Amino acid sequence: MDNTPVAAFDQGVETTDTAPWAVNALGSPGDGPPPLPSRGTAILITRVGEPLGRARGGWRSNVEFDIGEGYAVFREKCIARYEALIAGPEAPKKPLALPEDVSIYFKRAKNDPQAKYAKLTTANFLSTLQYRWKLLTVEALRQLGDFRFEAFLYAQRAAQPEQFHRATARRIEQARMQRVAYETANAIQFGEITAQHLDVVNARIPEASPFEVPADNTTAQAMELDRQRELLQLQENAARDATQLK
Numbered sequence: 001m002d003n004t005p006v007a008a009f010d011q012g013v014e015t016t017d018t019a020p021w022a023v024n025a026l027g028s029p030g031d032g033p034p035p036l037p038s039r040g041t042a043i044l045i046t047r048v049g050e051p052l053g054r055a056r057g058g059w060r061s062n063v064e065f066d067i068g069e070g071y072a073v074f075r076e077k078c079i080a081r082y083e084a085l086i087a088g089p090e091a092p093k094k095p096l097a098l099p100e101d102v103s104i105y106f107k108r109a110k111n112d113p114q115a116k117y118a119k120l121t122t123a124n125f126l127s128t129l130q131y132r133w134k135l136l137t138v139e140a141l142r143q144l145g146d147f148r149f150e151a152f153l154y155a156q157r158a159a160q161p162e163q164f165h166r167a168t169a170r171r172i173e174q175a176r177m178q179r180v181a182y183e184t185a186n187a188i189q190f191g192e193i194t195a196q197h198l199d200v201v202n203a204r205i206p207e208a209s210p211f212e213v214p215a216d217n218t219t220a221q222a223m224e225l226d227r228q229r230e231l232l233q234l235q236e237n238a239a240r241d242a243t244q245l246k
Helices: 066-087 125-134 138-142 169-186 192-204 217-246
Strands: 040-047 059-066 105-106 151-155
Touching: 040 066, 059 066, 066 105, 066 125, 066 151, 066 192, 066 217, 169 192, 192 217
Parallel strands: 040 151
Antiparallel strands: 040 059, 105 151
16 A cells, blocks of 8 residues: 555644656647646645535645646546555544545636546546646746646545444555465466555455455456556557567
8 A cells, every 4th residue: 555644633734655747748828738648747635525615625646647648647646545545643533424425526626626626427527627637837837846646535424333444554564464364375466456445445444354356346447447447558558569579
């Protein structure tokens, strides 16, 4: 899992775990913003409350992503960051929970109020990124020196069941070691998204319990996303090799 330190909840302090996405190859002032790059960085702000409501504060952390992987992979990366955040030492004492079909929201313009944040979907992911990018001027980019999109995830307060165990950093590390042993014993290797998901799931069950791979939709979705990422990487490698042979 990602053990990067994060800001304490409600402090509104930005972390320095990942360097900002550097903006380069700027043209002349009249050219407008350069084309949308293939990779980006988003500041993910996790808040407690209802989407588009009055929730304030929250954790801030960086999420690096390949734009071509689409919304589903970006969403899973945001959820993985959330799971790392709530396992940290600065997480609130009261447990949090995400809605089953949690959505990621996006700030389309610099001064947009929370009520106008866009709910990301598979259909509007690319167009929303392009909309935000095109609002930037070359002058603004030069002043910023770097640029990061702003994404928001909303969690809810949840009653903690008796059988629930908080996924602390220590328990997640123990679960990670259990997963590695499971992979070795079964001659398999989980993808990055699935591995992070399984580490957190197993960190929430009693320590004496054996490592398990749940037969649920969330685990199946994580495996499918890893499969799609692997396929996309193979296609990109093949295209690059073909270009080099020309």
